[in-house]
Amino acid sequence: MDIIMWSLVMTSTLLFVIIFFTKIKSAILPSYDSSPLPLGTLGWPFIGETIEFISCALSHRPESFMDKRRRMYGKVFKSHIFGSATIISTDAEVSRIILQSDGKTFVPSYPKSLTELMGKSSILLISGSLQRRIHGLMGSFFKSQSLKAQITYDMHKYLLESTAKWSEDYPVYIQDETKNISFQVLVKALIGLDPGYQMDLLKKQFQEFIGGLMSLPINLPGSQLYRSLQAKKKMVKMIHRIIQEKRSSNPVVPKDAADVLISDTSEQLTDDLIAENLIDLMIPGEDSVPVLMTLTIRYLSDCPSALQQLTEENLKLKRLKEKLGQTLSWSDYLSLPFTQTVITETLRMGNVIIGVMRKATKDVQIKGHCIPKGWCVLTYFRSVHLDDDLYDSPHQFNPWRWQDKEMNICNFTPFGGGQRLCPGLDLARLETSIFLHHFVTQFRWVAEDDSIINFPTVRMKRRMPIWVKRRRDF
Numbered sequence: 313m314d315i316i317m318w319s320l321v322m323t324s325t326l327l328f329v330i331i332f333f334t335k336i337k338s339a340i341l342p343s344y345d346s347s348p349l350p351l352g353t354l355g356w357p358f359i360g361e362t363i364e365f366i367s368c369a370l371s372h373r374p375e376s377f378m379d380k381r382r383r384m385y386g387k388v389f390k391s392h393i394f395g396s397a398t399i400i401s402t403d404a405e406v407s408r409i410i411l412q413s414d415g416k417t418f419v420p421s422y423p424k425s426l427t428e429l430m431g432k433s434s435i436l437l438i439s440g441s442l443q444r445r446i447h448g449l450m451g452s453f454f455k456s457q458s459l460k461a462q463i464t465y466d467m468h469k470y471l472l473e474s475t476a477k478w479s480e481d482y483p484v485y486i487q488d489e490t491k492n493i494s495f496q497v498l499v500k501a502l503i504g505l506d507p508g509y510q511m512d513l514l515k516k517q518f519q520e521f522i523g524g525l526m527s528l529p530i531n532l533p534g535s536q537l538y539r540s541l542q543a544k545k546k547m548v549k550m551i552h553r554i555i556q557e558k559r560s561s562n563p564v565v566p567k568d569a570a571d572v573l574i575s576d577t578s579e580q581l582t583d584d585l586i587a588e589n590l591i592d593l594m595i596p597g598e599d600s601v602p603v604l605m606t607l608t609i610r611y612l613s614d615c616p617s618a619l620q621q622l623t624e625e626n627l628k629l630k631r632l633k634e635k636l637g638q639t640l641s642w643s644d645y646l647s648l649p650f651t652q653t654v655i656t657e658t659l660r661m662g663n664v665i666i667g668v669m670r671k672a673t674k675d676v677q678i679k680g681h682c683i684p685k686g687w688c689v690l691t692y693f694r695s696v697h698l699d700d701d702l703y704d705s706p707h708q709f710n711p712w713r714w715q716d717k718e719m720n721i722c723n724f725t726p727f728g729g730g731q732r733l734c735p736g737l738d739l740a741r742l743e744t745s746i747f748l749h750h751f752v753t754q755f756r757w758v759a760e761d762d763s764i765i766n767f768p769t770v771r772m773k774r775r776m777p778i779w780v781k782r783r784r785d786f
Contacts, residue, residue, distance in 0.1 A: 350399060350681050352381060352390035360392025369767035374666070378402050378695045387695075388681045394423065398688040399681070402695035404702065408722045409678050410670060410691050411729035415439030420732075421671035421688050424529035425537050429521070429544065433585045434592050442580055444731060446573075446589060451735035453572045459501060460642040462567075463739060466497045467746040470507075475754065483760065483777035486609050490602035494743060498597030501739075502590050503554050504568040514550060517543040518594060526768045544591065551587040569593065593736075599769060600664045601740050605747050606776050607662040608654060611709045613759035613778070618654060618711055623752045625650045630753050645745040653711040655744050656719070659726035660697045661709055664770050667692040668728055693725050755780045 355361035361377075368377035378400065381389050387403035401407045410418060420437050422430075430436055435446050453459060470493045478484050495515060499505050505514065524540025531537050551570075558574055566572045573586045612619040625648050633640055646652070668691055676683040683689055698706040702723045703713065727734035734740075757778045765773050 348682060349684070350388045350390050351385035352400075354390065354392040354397065358395075360395075360397075362393045362395075365391075365393050366767065370765075372763070374766040375692075375694050375698055378692055382695070388679075393690075396421075396688040397684075397686075398690055399683050400690045400692060402692050402699070403679070404696045404699075404722045406678050406681065407691035407693070407696065407725065408729060410689055411668070411725070411732070413676075413730070415443070415731075417673060417676060418670035418689065419673055421669040423526065425527045426525050428529065428531065428537065429524050429540055430592060431588050433588055435589050436592060445576075445578060445580070447731065447735060449572050449576060450569060450593070453566065453569055454735050454739055457642075460739070460742060463497060463501060463742055464640070464642040464645070464746060466500055467493070467743055468750070470496050471747065471750045475750070478755075478780055480779070480781055484757075484780055486776040486778055487602065487606045487772050488775055490605040490747065491598060493747070494601045494605070495594070495597040497743065498594060498601070500568070502569045502593055503551060504558075504570065505554070510550070514547060517547050517550075518591070518598065521547065521591070522595065522598060544588075547591050548584070548587045551590055552583060555583050555586060596734075596736055596740065601743055603664050603770050604655070604658060604662065604740060605744050606772055607664070607764070607770075608658045608744060608748060609751070609757075609778070610759070610762070610764070610772070610776060611658055611661065612654065613757070615709050618709070619752070621650050622654055622748065626749045626753050630749070640749070642742055645749060646742060648745065648749075649715075650711065651745055651748055652741070653714040654748070655741055656714045656724075657709060657711040660703070660724065661707075662764075662770060663694040663697055663726070663766075665726060665728065666694045666766070666770070668732075691725075696723060696725070699723075754783055756783060757781070 353361070355364075365377050368374055373379075381391070381400070382402055388399065388401050388406055391398050391400055401410065419439050422437070427437060432438070435443060435450075438446075474489055474493055495518075496507055496511065499511060499514065505511055520543035521540050524537045527536035527540065529537060531541065555570060555574060558570060563571050563575075566575060570586065570590060573581055573589075574583075612622065629640070629644060629648060633644070670689045670691070672683045672685050672687055672689060674685045696702065700706050704710075721729065727737040727740075757780045760774070760777045760779070762772050762774045762776055765771050
């Protein structure tokens with residue numbers, strides 16, 4: 313608890329600086345029509361309710377900020393967080409409508425440091441035809457069978473290399489291992505880069521880059537934002553060289569995402585835009601995918617019956633394939649029904665992405681709620697995924713709840729929704745399925761005590777240390 317309190321004090325102190333430099337103008341709230349706003353409170357002048365929001369976010373129940381207000385005001389309410397007047401939705405239907413709205417109604421809204429790092433051309437920030445074009449190109453490529461086959465091969469290769477180094481005499485830090493593996497796999501899929509000196513250099517610069525995503529919006533020499541921007545410039549320069557090499561070779565069949573983007577005939581897709589968006593697309597390899605893998609091991613460690621059923625399912629497939637003399641394909645991994653329910657339940661409980669921020673470009677009415685022009689909207693997925701009106705015993709890890717049950721896209725949005733639905737959702741499932749298969753069929757393990765930190769990003773406090781023993785019964 314002491315580290316949580318220390319983090320809270322530090323974050324609260326920094327908050328005043330952030331608000332002073334970035335959003336002090338929000339003391340004068342955006343105008344809106346005479347329609348009634350959702351109930352709620354804007355809290356203290358300037359700081360609003362941000363300190364309480366962060367305090368809850370750092371606790372073991374980060375949704376408690378929302379739960380308290382849901383009881384007082386309903387599932388949609390007004391607040392003032394991170395320097396902006398905000399409508400918060402914990403209502404599944406309202407959130408779905410917001411996510412599916414076009415760029416003429418809601419546009420992305422993120423902290424200033426993040427928008428400065430991503431750049432104006434980032435797929436996370438742009439709207440309209442350009443966003444749809446990039447999203448469509450990447451979505452089609454990420455769903456292609458050729459890429460899934462490559463991902464399967466690379467995951468198998470890197471997993472074998474990584475697990476060969478594991479010792480039974482020292483703890484294995486699952487969060488570190490999964491980050492290393494998934495980053496290599498994703499970078500190979502994005503720019504065709506293999507492990508080696510260039511990969512190590514890119515990863516070093518990338519880690520400096522993402523360190524600034526939630527930093528103070530102060531771009532001065534020595535600041536985190538300045539260092540992150542310098543790291544991004546170096547990465548862009550490296551990817552520019554790769555793009556030029558690809559243009560010279562003129563590949564007939566795209567082998568990676570860079571090939572797909574440079575082969576597009578649109579003049580809008582400049583080399584700068586391609587390089588910057590390829591960097592943005594690397595974030596899941598360092599963040600969401602390895603966290604999903606790590607949380608799955610966390611929950612399975614605490615649920616022996618689920619672990620036993622998942623292990624038996626994967627061992628059965630492995631024995632069958634070995635009997636037939638066949639290697640496992642990407643479709644084999646995704647065909648394991650109980651494994652998929654475990655991943656789905658981890659996505660619901662883990663909430664790797666807790667929600668998304670949008671800003672209203674005009675006054676909007678949704679289910680009787682007014683969202684004024686200029687106000688931010690936070691669609692908070694975690695409250696929906698842990699809503700006891702939608703899920704029985706929502707805080708209990710129960711993968712069996714998904715058996716013979718179709719996923720409701722309104723009540724289950726771990727990858728967002730609408731035009732900005734994460735294009736790599738199928739790959740995240742595939743990578744996690746492959747990791748789980750190799751892990752449970754090769755090892756038994758005992759997990760040390762660890763806890764989940766949910767703010768500013770989801771991660772394990774101690775990086776998920778486990779003690780492994782290689783299986784001798786196969």
